[in-house]
Amino acid sequence: MSDSAAAKPAGRTILASTIAKPYIEEVTKGVQALDFTPKLVGLLANDDPAAQMYASWTGKTCESLGFHYEVVNVNKNDLEATLIRANKDPSIHGIMVYFPVFGDKQDQYLQQLIAPEKDVEGLNFLYYHNLYHNVRFLDPPHNQQKSILPCTPLAMVKILEYLGVYNTILHYGNRLYGKKVLVVNRSEIVGRPLAALLANDGATVYSVDINNVQQFTRGDDLSEHRHKVIDLDPSEASLEKLVPTCDVIITGVPSDSYKFPTELVRHGTVVINFSSSKNFNDDIKLKAGLYVPSIGKVTIAILLRNLLRLIDNERIRKEKTAAEAASS
Amino acid sequence: MSDSAAAKPAGRTILASTIAKPYIEEVTKGVQALDFTPKLVGLLANDDPAAQMYASWTGKTCESLGFHYEVVNVNKNDLEATLIRANKDPSIHGIMVYFPVFGDKQDQYLQQLIAPEKDVEGLNFLYYHNLYHNVRFLDPPHNQQKSILPCTPLAMVKILEYLGVYNTILHYGNRLYGKKVLVVNRSEIVGRPLAALLANDGATVYSVDINNVQQFTRGDDLSEHRHKVIDLDPSEASLEKLVPTCDVIITGVPSDSYKFPTELVRHGTVVINFSSSKNFNDDIKLKAGLYVPSIGKVTIAILLRNLLRLIDNERIRKEKTAAEAASS
Numbered sequence: 001m002s003d004s005a006a007a008k009p010a011g012r013t014i015l016a017s018t019i020a021k022p023y024i025e026e027v028t029k030g031v032q033a034l035d036f037t038p039k040l041v042g043l044l045a046n047d048d049p050a051a052q053m054y055a056s057w058t059g060k061t062c063e064s065l066g067f068h069y070e071v072v073n074v075n076k077n078d079l080e081a082t083l084i085r086a087n088k089d090p091s092i093h094g095i096m097v098y099f100p101v102f103g104d105k106q107d108q109y110l111q112q113l114i115a116p117e118k119d120v121e122g123l124n125f126l127y128y129h130n131l132y133h134n135v136r137f138l139d140p141p142h143n144q145q146k147s148i149l150p151c152t153p154l155a156m157v158k159i160l161e162y163l164g165v166y167n168t169i170l171h172y173g174n175r176l177y178g179k180k181v182l183v184v185n186r187s188e189i190v191g192r193p194l195a196a197l198l199a200n201d202g203a204t205v206y207s208v209d210i211n212n213v214q215q216f217t218r219g220d221d222l223s224e225h226r227h228k229v230i231d232l233d234p235s236e237a238s239l240e241k242l243v244p245t246c247d248v249i250i251t252g253v254p255s256d257s258y259k260f261p262t263e264l265v266r267h268g269t270v271v272i273n274f275s276s277s278k279n280f281n282d283d284i285k286l287k288a289g290l291y292v293p294s295i296g297k298v299t300i301a302i303l304l305r306n307l308l309r310l311i312d313n314e315r316i317r318k319e320k321t322a323a324e325a326a327s328s
Numbered sequence: 329m330s331d332s333a334a335a336k337p338a339g340r341t342i343l344a345s346t347i348a349k350p351y352i353e354e355v356t357k358g359v360q361a362l363d364f365t366p367k368l369v370g371l372l373a374n375d376d377p378a379a380q381m382y383a384s385w386t387g388k389t390c391e392s393l394g395f396h397y398e399v400v401n402v403n404k405n406d407l408e409a410t411l412i413r414a415n416k417d418p419s420i421h422g423i424m425v426y427f428p429v430f431g432d433k434q435d436q437y438l439q440q441l442i443a444p445e446k447d448v449e450g451l452n453f454l455y456y457h458n459l460y461h462n463v464r465f466l467d468p469p470h471n472q473q474k475s476i477l478p479c480t481p482l483a484m485v486k487i488l489e490y491l492g493v494y495n496t497i498l499h500y501g502n503r504l505y506g507k508k509v510l511v512v513n514r515s516e517i518v519g520r521p522l523a524a525l526l527a528n529d530g531a532t533v534y535s536v537d538i539n540n541v542q543q544f545t546r547g548d549d550l551s552e553h554r555h556k557v558i559d560l561d562p563s564e565a566s567l568e569k570l571v572p573t574c575d576v577i578i579t580g581v582p583s584d585s586y587k588f589p590t591e592l593v594r595h596g597t598v599v600i601n602f603s604s605s606k607n608f609n610d611d612i613k614l615k616a617g618l619y620v621p622s623i624g625k626v627t628i629a630i631l632l633r634n635l636l637r638l639i640d641n642e643r644i645r646k647e648k649t650a651a652e653a654a655s656s
Contacts, residue, residue, distance in 0.1 A: 010502050010530065010550035167492040169618060174338050178575070178596015178617045202338065202596070220595040221614060222338035245573070247506070267548040268506015268530070286549060289506040290497060 011289040016297040019162045023301035030308040031066040039068040040094040045079045051098040061300050087115040094120035094307040120307045122150040134200040134226040145313040153194040155298040163290050176203035184208045185252035199227035213237035251279035339617040344625040347490045351629035358636040359394040367396040368422040373407045379426040415443040422448035422635040448635045450478040462528040462554040473641040481522040483626040491618050504531035512536045513580035527555035541565035579607035
């Protein structure tokens, strides 16, 4: 590598806005094809300025693409009742809550209280269960209603498709066959479902958290339908050993002080950060084949895509109910 | 892996005919756009039945796509004179000789005797020199006349593009950045130029022959414009160590008894055989992500594409000469 500070990287930095473009177009066309304007409600029950900014940004994006967006400020202790009313309100098509609210397990209860039919973020237990078990439809054996995937993991899949990591020549469902992916973050919201999703698509995933490294895989030859999880022996699974073997490194460490060790990264690796903190120093650009420094703009496009999918699933259910009523 | 003999592979076998299709179409359109029928001449000066079959097959393909093809049977000792006449004959646009003729260094002399302007196989020293030095045009700085690439290495590039090994999101010229490729064959005709071509496009290539393993690379960070070659330490460069790290394995061993050791291949690897012998046992299908068992149909499409390129380069040269004459 040249010592020059102006060394020109062999790889490229790809912005989320570029990757989001086709999904923004898809969502814009989708909403135009409806005979009503879908309404997304964001329930804000904390006074975190970051959450307020995110809510405001979500609102602007929604309105610019032709969706209604309403942020509802609510007292923590009124959130449950507000949520139940929103679940029942037929004028509301999607609901999201800005967490943390209580910052403890009560938040999980509230999250699960969002009706699956309005859960744009795909955080309901039903959707996670389908993701973990590689179940892609809500209505087997008809398979008309696609299961909803959590926004950030699904955004990551779309990003990896854009970057050419998914190989479209391989069979659908096996398109990450032979790829090794490191995911630093094993949260229930993103890291663990993401590792499962990528393993279900054929990758060998190393899932890293502060305690250990786990391997998610459908077996070397993908003979299993869904992934299994193996705790790796710490002596075999150091970052020093694993990182140079990986095709893709994905980080989501919510800390400004955390930096991924660039020196371990093999030249030409695909590198993606989904944390709102900058998990890589800029020297990663001299190593990464493709580097995506943040993904928020893809995530919001996927959120609205999920909203349209919820609306479509509802339409299919109604048509089915009507057909059954007519034939009985 | 399942012990069942009927185990369904996770990967796919891709036939050369599938990959050749767009090039066959390109070549068919290209020849239709001309106001004459290009003529390819094959000089056959040996009595090897395989060469005769290959000549006959080339002829059928040429005629079916709208090219003239003439096989000329000639005595070894008349080959030089016949070649010189063919070089001068304006009705002949492309020339190929079926080697081996004498089976010694005289064959190289004869090969170099084919006029570069008619060398459809791209075997002239000029073209190899450009390939090794990553020079892509014949007429710098105008860069209108593309250099000809030898058929089989170029066919391999097209195959790797089809298979998604070239990543089109990366900059042109760096699209194999981060990829590791093993090439078993280091002949002057295919193996060595192939290793150089892939390294020039950003790959780390391990070139294997009966004597040793060499690494072809533009440097980890692709800071060099063209590849350099490093002899690897045999203790570091055993197939046992290298093969499991490779994304792509390419073989071209001209022996029916040679079989690549499948047990070393990592699941999901891209595997391509360009030898007319079968270098892999069928169990490779249970390991390969994508497996291309032979490439001949792509190579012939590329041969005809080279012929059209030679014709186009000639047109550009004539137009330039005419323009210069008019302005002087």
